[in-house]
Amino acid sequence: MKNSDVQTVPADGIRAGQKERQGSVHEVFYPVSHYINSSRQLVIDRKVDPGEAGRETAGENAITKVCSIYLPPGYDARDRDTRYNVLYLLHGVGGDHHEWLQGSGISDGNFILCNLLDNLIARGEIEPLIVVCPNGRSAHDWSDRAFSPPGTNMLGFYYFDYELRYSLIPFIETNYPTFARIGDTTPEDIAYNRMHRAIAGLSMGGMQVLNLVLGGFRCDSFEYVGTESPWGNGLAETVQAPGMTDLFAYAGAFSNAPTSSGGKALGTRVASSGHRLHLLYMTCGDADDVAIGSYRGAIEGLVDSAKEALGDFYQIVIKDGKHDFDVWNHGVYNFVRLAFGDDKAQHPPRHVQCSLTL
Numbered sequence: 001m002k003n004s005d006v007q008t009v010p011a012d013g014i015r016a017g018q019k020e021r022q023g024s025v026h027e028v029f030y031p032v033s034h035y036i037n038s039s040r041q042l043v044i045d046r047k048v049d050p051g052e053a054g055r056e057t058a059g060e061n062a063i064t065k066v067c068s069i070y071l072p073p074g075y076d077a078r079d080r081d082t083r084y085n086v087l088y089l090l091h092g093v094g095g096d097h098h099e100w101l102q103g104s105g106i107s108d109g110n111f112i113l114c115n116l117l118d119n120l121i122a123r124g125e126i127e128p129l130i131v132v133c134p135n136g137r138s139a140h141d142w143s144d145r146a147f148s149p150p151g152t153n154m155l156g157f158y159y160f161d162y163e164l165r166y167s168l169i170p171f172i173e174t175n176y177p178t179f180a181r182i183g184d185t186t187p188e189d190i191a192y193n194r195m196h197r198a199i200a201g202l203s204m205g206g207m208q209v210l211n212l213v214l215g216g217f218r219c220d221s222f223e224y225v226g227t228e229s230p231w232g233n234g235l236a237e238t239v240q241a242p243g244m245t246d247l248f249a250y251a252g253a254f255s256n257a258p259t260s261s262g263g264k265a266l267g268t269r270v271a272s273s274g275h276r277l278h279l280l281y282m283t284c285g286d287a288d289d290v291a292i293g294s295y296r297g298a299i300e301g302l303v304d305s306a307k308e309a310l311g312d313f314y315q316i317v318i319k320d321g322k323h324d325f326d327v328w329n330h331g332v333y334n335f336v337r338l339a340f341g342d343d344k345a346q347h348p349p350r351h352v353q354c355s356l357t358l
Contacts, residue, residue: 006316006334008358013119013333016108021122023072023114025101030171031062034162036139036155040224044162054218054239065135065142067168068097070114072121072128083179085129085340086172087198088164089332090136090205093157093257094145097135100202100332104325112325116333126340130176136205138163149234150221157204158219161212161244169197169247182247190246194275198339200252202328203291206282207257210298214251214277215243215269216261231258240265245275250339252281253298254331255291255323260298267305278311279338283331285321286355303351312338312350319357326358 016022033045041058042048048057072084091099104113113131120126135142139156148154173182179196181189201209210216217237222229225236237259245251253260270277284295299315316334321327 006314006352006354006356008356009116009330009333014105014107014112014115014329015119016110016115017118017122021073022110022118023070023075023121025111025114026069026071027066027097028069029064029066030168032065032138032163032167033062034138034159034166035063035142036152036159038140038152040152040155042159042162046166051239052242062167063140063142066097067132067134068101069133070117070131072130073118074128080177083177085127085196085198086176086178086180087129087131087200087336087339089131089133090160090199090201090208091133092203092205093147096143096145097133100133104329112329113332116329117336120333120337125337125342129336129340130172130178132168132172134164134168136160136201136208149229150223154235155220157208158211158238160208161241164212165244165247194245194247194249195278197248198250198252198336199248200254200281200332200335202254202331203323204257206253206255206291207260207294209251209253210256210260210266212241213244213248214266214280215241215245215273216266217241219259233258235259237261240269243269243273245270245273245277249275249277250279250281250335251277252279252331252335252339254282254328255284255288256282256294256298257291258294260294262297263300263302264305266298267302267307267310270306271309273309276309276311277306279314280310280312281314281316281331281335281338283314283316283318283327285318285323285327287320288323288327290323310349313352314338314350315353317355319355321358330356330358
């Protein structure tokens, strides 16, 4: 098997392995110094261009948030010599840091997501890795899961890049033995570090990967923006995010939500970033009434506008697939194989478009 081949999850892929080959899941608290406050300001501890932020900034105390972390089989906190790649997984609009675990389902008493990872590691298809599942709302009321377009909890979704860059990634790379070290900032360090980080998300999290990592538009309630919502969901575009391809070489968007930016804007930002996106993996079910339109819109014009800055690009449509974990488990299974698998030989960019039946 070549890791360049997208495949359905094997029947034994979701089964729990032997205890000694199982990873562990932990809830971890960390400080966040970049978030949306109750006045809809961006709390930040550094100077930022107001045009980039798209709103007033303020200085306030850090808040504390929680994330779920998967540590691979054999992980030993006392061993600081063994280094790990890191995958960040982002949840949907009604979810939180539990969604990728609890929503993926249970098999043999264990989360299917963990079983997928455990089995890929056991078979030698990927090296042991750390997986971080954060709450994607960078807001003072981050625990509020309600869908209310004027809410600051919703606005926080569109400012998660500041938390990721300045709070979460530094916390992970300070407290865990990762290959990447965000404090190392020479051009050579940046080029090395980004090859050891990957990020993917489902639904709203897929939008975040596209809009915040590739570099699309932030959104806010149309009541504050002053324009109508083009999606009819109460949200409208504001300013374009700078993107984060300097941190991530691999990005995955699964059933990306309707506020995802169009492919031309995304590709243009990637092309101007100065960093090649080595893998973009996008997938959606063709029966997904929520996301199939935004999936197609985010693809349209992306290749032409990104040019040589886009490496492997997978567009995987799941026949009869809906907005659910059948699609998303399949997505993360293939994405992590492609990002951190053993197929690292140099090759021309693969642009793969296919329809699969699960």
